[in-house]
Amino acid sequence: MAGTLLPSPWIAYAAQVAEAVKIRNLWGDHGAFSDVAQSLNGKAVEMRGYMAPPLKPEIDFFVLTRIPMGVCPFCDTEASWPDDLVVVYIDQALQPVSFNDLITVTGQLELGTKTDEGTGFVSRIRLVQSRFTRV
Amino acid sequence: MTLLSHHRMIRFVSLAALCCASSLSARAEDATFVQGENPYYKSNKAQLDKVLAQVPNVKQAKNVILFVGDGYGVATMTAARIFEGQSRGVDGPSNKLAHESFPYSAISRTYAHDSLVTDSAPSAVAMTTGVKSNNNMLGLSGDAVWKDCEKSKGKEVTTIGEIAKSIGMSVGAVSTARITDATPAAVYAHSAHRSWENDAVLGDQAKAGCTDIANQLVTFKYGDGLDVMFGGGRQNFLPETMADPEYPDKKGLRKDGRDLTAEWLKRYSNSGAYAWNQEGFDKIDPKTVTHALALFERDNMQFEADRPKDKGGEPALADMATKAIDILSQNKEGYFLMVEGGRIDHGSHNNNAYRTLTDAVAMDKAVKAVLAKVNLDETLVIVTADHDHTLTITGYPDRDSNILGLVKERGKIALADDGKPYSIIGYGNGPGGKKDGAPRADLTNADVTDPDFVQQALVPLSSETHAGQDVAIFATGPWAHLFQGIVDENYTFLVIDYALKANERLAAHAKK
Numbered sequence: 001m002a003g004t005l006l007p008s009p010w011i012a013y014a015a016q017v018a019e020a021v022k023i024r025n026l027w028g029d030h031g032a033f034s035d036v037a038q039s040l041n042g043k044a045v046e047m048r049g050y051m052a053p054p055l056k057p058e059i060d061f062f063v064l065t066r067i068p069m070g071v072c073p074f075c076d077t078e079a080s081w082p083d084d085l086v087v088v089y090i091d092q093a094l095q096p097v098s099f100n101d102l103i104t105v106t107g108q109l110e111l112g113t114k115t116d117e118g119t120g121f122v123s124r125i126r127l128v129q130s131r132f133t134r135v
Numbered sequence: 136m137t138l139l140s141h142h143r144m145i146r147f148v149s150l151a152a153l154c155c156a157s158s159l160s161a162r163a164e165d166a167t168f169v170q171g172e173n174p175y176y177k178s179n180k181a182q183l184d185k186v187l188a189q190v191p192n193v194k195q196a197k198n199v200i201l202f203v204g205d206g207y208g209v210a211t212m213t214a215a216r217i218f219e220g221q222s223r224g225v226d227g228p229s230n231k232l233a234h235e236s237f238p239y240s241a242i243s244r245t246y247a248h249d250s251l252v253t254d255s256a257p258s259a260v261a262m263t264t265g266v267k268s269n270n271n272m273l274g275l276s277g278d279a280v281w282k283d284c285e286k287s288k289g290k291e292v293t294t295i296g297e298i299a300k301s302i303g304m305s306v307g308a309v310s311t312a313r314i315t316d317a318t319p320a321a322v323y324a325h326s327a328h329r330s331w332e333n334d335a336v337l338g339d340q341a342k343a344g345c346t347d348i349a350n351q352l353v354t355f356k357y358g359d360g361l362d363v364m365f366g367g368g369r370q371n372f373l374p375e376t377m378a379d380p381e382y383p384d385k386k387g388l389r390k391d392g393r394d395l396t397a398e399w400l401k402r403y404s405n406s407g408a409y410a411w412n413q414e415g416f417d418k419i420d421p422k423t424v425t426h427a428l429a430l431f432e433r434d435n436m437q438f439e440a441d442r443p444k445d446k447g448g449e450p451a452l453a454d455m456a457t458k459a460i461d462i463l464s465q466n467k468e469g470y471f472l473m474v475e476g477g478r479i480d481h482g483s484h485n486n487n488a489y490r491t492l493t494d495a496v497a498m499d500k501a502v503k504a505v506l507a508k509v510n511l512d513e514t515l516v517i518v519t520a521d522h523d524h525t526l527t528i529t530g531y532p533d534r535d536s537n538i539l540g541l542v543k544e545r546g547k548i549a550l551a552d553d554g555k556p557y558s559i560i561g562y563g564n565g566p567g568g569k570k571d572g573a574p575r576a577d578l579t580n581a582d583v584t585d586p587d588f589v590q591q592a593l594v595p596l597s598s599e600t601h602a603g604q605d606v607a608i609f610a611t612g613p614w615a616h617l618f619q620g621i622v623d624e625n626y627t628f629l630v631i632d633y634a635l636k637a638n639e640r641l642a643a644h645a646k647k
Contacts, residue, residue: 024441024587031446066587067485068566068597083446099597100566100589102576113384122384135576 018046087123196613196634197469206480208523215495233502234518237609241618248277252603258521259321265628274325284343287327296322300358305470312477313368333371369430413448421461439497453504483524486567515612525563565599567592
C-alpha cells in the first residue's frame with residue numbers, strides 16, 4: 001500500500017531510513033570504494049561534512065568535504081580538492097552556507113566516475129536527490 | 136673615639152646580643168626533607184644526575200640531521216607528547232617524545248626580516264643560510280623583492296646544501312609536504328616567490344632569468360647534484376601533457392614539456408633512481424643508488440592518518456628518513472639531511488588537531504628511527520620547528536583527560552560562560568571560528584575525538600595562521616651544547632656550520 005502513496009522517486013527513497021556513514025569510511029585501501037560504500041550504493045545515507053564554496057552561482061550541486069575547505073595563502077596557490085570528496089546533487093536551488101558550517105546531508109549514494117555536464121567536474125562518489133541542514 | 140674603635144664597639148655589642156639570645160632559647164629547628172622518595176622528585180633527581188654527567192662532544196661532526204616539524208610549536212609538542220602517551224595507554228603528561236631526551240636545547244626567535252610572524256620560507260632559509268629573509272622568499276636576503284626576479288638578482292645567499300655539496304658531502308631532504316615546498320626547497324633553491332615551484336607558475340619571470348624550484352632541484356649544480364629527495368609534489372616535475380601515474384585523469388603542471396623525473400634518471404644514469412609509490416621506493420637499493428628522487432603524490436603526501444588508504448602506497452616519514460640515511464651514509468665525507476614533518480602545519484591550518492598530532496607522532500617515530508641508526512659521536516641531530524601555530528591547551532582538565540576531548544573537571548564536563556562545553560585543544564583563529572555573530576557550536580553531543588573534528592577557534596579565517604611566539608630547539612651529538620639560551624632562528628645555521636667546519640672546509644677547498 002505504501003508504494004502507491006509515494007509518487008516521486010525522492011519520497012520513495014526518503015522513506016528509507018538513511019544510514020549514517022562517515023565520508024572517510026567510503027574509501028578503502030588504494031583509492032578503492034570501501035565495503036561499506038559498496039553495501040550502501042543506491043541506498044539512502046546520511047553524512048556530515050562541510051559545503052565547499054559553490055563553483056558558480058545557480059548550480060544544482062556542491063562539494064561535501066570532511067573538513068572545511070580552506071586555502072592557506074602560503075601553502076597553496078589555489079585550493080586543491082581532497083581525494084575523498086563527495087559531490088552532492090540537490091533538487092532545489094542551492095542556498096549556500098558558510099564553508100565552515102557543519103551540515104548533515106541525506107541523499108541516495110551513487111558510486112562510479114561521472115563528469116558533471118554543466119561544469120565538467122569529475123566525481124567518484126555522489127549523493128543524489130539530497131537535502132541538507134546545518135548542524 | 137676613632138672610627139675604627141667605634142666599629143669594634145658595635146661588633147662587640149652585636150656579638151653579646153647574639154650570645155644572650157641563643158642562650159635564652161632552644162636551637163632553631165631545621166627542616167626535614169621528606170619528599171626524597173616521591174616519584175616526581177626521584178625521576179628528576181635522575182635527570183639532574185644525567186645532566187651532571189654530561190660531557191660536551193667537541194669533535195668535528197661528520198653528519199648533520201636537521202628535523203623540522205613544520206608548525207611544531209611548544210604547545211603542539213606538549214599536546215603530541217600527551218597524545219602519543221595516551222595512544223599507547225600510558226600517562227600522557229609525563230610521557231616523553233624522543234627529542235625530550237636530548238641533552239641540549241635553546242629557544243628560537245622565529246620572526247622574519249619583514250614580519251613579526253614568519254611563514255615557512257624565511258624560517259627555513261634562516262636555518263639553512265644563517266640570515267633572516269622575507270616571507271615567501273627562498274635563498275635570498277631580506278633585500279630581495281617578492282615576486283620580482285630582476286630586483287632580486289644578486290641577493291642570493293648560500294645554502295648549507297650548496298656548501299655541503301661543494302666540499303664533497305652528500306645532501307638530502309625528505310618531507311611529507313611537496314619536496315619543492317618552502318622548507319625542503321630552502322636546502323637547495325633560490326626564488327623570489329616560494330610558489331614558483333614549476334615553470335607554469337613562474338610565468339613571465341623566466342624572462343628575467345629565474346627558474347622554477349623543481350628545475351633547480353634536478354639541475355642543482357654543486358658537487359654531483361642533490362643526493363636524496365623524497366616527498367610529494369610530482370605535479371611540478373611532469374609536463375601538462377603527461378598523465379599522472381597514480382591519478383591517470385590528472386596531469387602534470389609543466390608547460391615546458393619537460394619530464395624532470397626522466398631528466399633526473401638521465402643525469403644520474405646507473406646510480407640514479409626515481410620512484411612514485413611504495414613499491415618503487417622499496418626497490419631503491421642504497422648499495423647501488425647514490426641519487427634517489429621519490430615523489431609519492433601530485434601535491435603534498437597524505438596526512439599520516441590517511442596514508443594507509445593511499446592509492447599508490449606511501450612510506451612513512453620514518454621509512455623515508457632511514458632510507459635516506461642508508462643512501463647518504465655511503466659517502467665517507469658525511470652528509471647533511473633535512474627531515475621535515477611537513478603536514479603538522481597543515482593539520483593546524485585546518486584546525487584539525489587530530490591530524491596535527493598524528494603527523495607529529497609520525498615525526499617522533501622518524502626521530503626514534505634515526506637515533507637508532509646513527510652514531511651520535513659523529514652525527515649532530517637537531518629537532519626544531521620553523522614556527523608556531525595558534526594551537527593552545529586550555530581549561531583545567533583532569534589529569535587523565537583525553538587530550539582531544541572536552542574539558543572535564545573532577546569528572547564533570549566544564550561549561551564556558553555561554554553554558555556550552557569546550558574542547559581542551561582550541562585555536563586562536565581558523566576555519567573553526569564562526570562569523571557574522573553565529574553562536575559557538577554546542578559540543579555537548581559532538582564527537583570531538585573524531586579524526587575529522589575541527590577544533591573551535593576565536594577568529595574566523597579560512598586557513599588558520601602561523602603564530603609568532605618562540606619555538607624550541609633540541610640537539611644531541613657533536614657541538615649540540617652550542618644550543619643554549621635564547622637565539623635567533625638563523626643561529627641554527629651557525630651551529631651546523633661550526634659543527635661541520637663547513638665554511639672552513641669550503642675556503643680550503645676553494646684554494647685547491
